[in-house]
Amino acid sequence: MKALVKAKAEPGLWLMDVPEPEAGPGEVLIKVLRTGICGTDLHIREYDGWARQAVRTPLVLGHEFVGEVVEVAPDVAAAGTVAPGDLVSGEGHLVCGTCRNCRAGRRHLCRSTVGLGVVRDGAFAEYVSLPASNVWVHKTKLDLDVAAIFDPFGNAVHTALSFPLVNEDVLITGAGPIGIMAAAVARHAGARNVVITDVSPYRLELAEKVGVSLALDVRGSKTAIEDGQRRLGMREGFDVGLEMSGRPEALRGMLANMTHGGSIAMLGLPSEEFSIDFARLVTSMITLKGIYGREMFETWYAMSVLLEGGLDLSPVITGRYSYRDFDTAFDDAAGGRCGKVILDWTA
Template identity: 90%
Template structure:
């Protein structure tokens, strides 16, 4: 089968013929239809410092996907050939305290699909049946391909109650924009998103934010005044990983404000902990998705009319992966999709 492989310990990716994966105990074999390109995949292509530590070559990349089950292992129940599925890309141990307590997203021994084991940038991929999410209501294939990052957005956005609240989102990348759409759909009063990219701020406007603010020319305090907020934001969603973004967010939260943090900083940085203490601000780190409560919420949100189509800006055949990766790395894009049937 064809697969997109990190074949060498150097920058680059290679489209190669590799053996079709074999179905192990408790697994299913999935024919891949569409995949989404993630920032993690860009790091692996560039083979930066993180990738050098995280991956071992050769490796088939990819963890954002939708496909059709073609084979199930003996004993696997409730899944069948023909099911349209996406996959939870965090493979857990099932034995640690958190796993046994049902808090599977907190497993300390998580293995990442397309990072710690061969992934979904291929014509076929295997996955434990316990990691499979079946799409039981109609869903656009491009949207189904990005359920993984959509889950990050939903997990972050729904960490705290949103109804009637004023929301600040720092970072208008695809996940930040999806989080903005979720917040608006879930009943937030005002939703402000910040970035320095005019292109991405325009995308954010398409999902109905109250204000898309360019922080290269305006401050968060300026935006707060434009929205008529007198006491600050109630909920903050930090999606950028930028030190200045979190510091400015903390400075513009109301007393008792709550912040969910998904953005990964490149290095440690100082924040005003005196302000966090005296303003009684809650900080919560977010990683991945709750298994499978977040997935249920994603499907219900889409069934209820949430529209993610503005977030998807690029569609390519897997054979044109170089152009697709260049598009994803260029910054003037939302989510970029690879079609494995073209």
């Protein structure tokens, strides 16, 4: 089969013929239809410092996907949870099942998580195998492009729904695809004001399409968020913050504009350590919560229900390419003037 492979310990990706995977005990074999390009994939293609530490070649990339089940192991067939013909996406964090958190039902906190497309061969291929326990069956009709990005959509939902949002004022720092999806979720979930910040006019325009109250360009401005509060008639700061950028200045600006007793969910992953105003954090009694991945599988239920309830993610998807044009697709995804970029494995 064809697959996108990190074949060498150097920058680049290679479209290669590799053996088709098999459905081992407890697993299913899935024919891949669409995949989404993630920032992780860009890091692996570039082979930066993180990728050099995390990835062992050769490796098939990809963890955002939708596909059709073509084979299930006998024990999976007996359980009746997944069947050939099902349209599925996959939870890309494979957990051990035996640690304290896994046994307590907190699988998203497993200390021994293995990443699909990072440690285990992934979904940038014509077929992928996955444990049945990691498969999410789509019960209702769904656009394939949207189904392909359930993984990052889950990050957005997990972050946005970490704290109550109804009638609250929400600040989102970072208008990348996940930040924009989180803004759509916050608006759909009943937030009063949803303000998003970024330094990319293109991505701020995308954010406006999902109905944010304000999309603020913070380039060269130390008061953009304060000015935004005044424009909205806010008096006491933001109730909920969703930090999606991983930038020190973004978190510092968020802390400076939170109300007393506010809550911050932090998904953005910093590239290095940085300082914050802990006196502000303490004296304003602000809650800071780290977010990684999705809650298994509560977040997946929430995603499906949000889409069934009319949440529209189509503005976030800005490009689709045949897998054969992967270089162009990756260049698009890395260029910054895009939302989510999709690879079509049927074209």
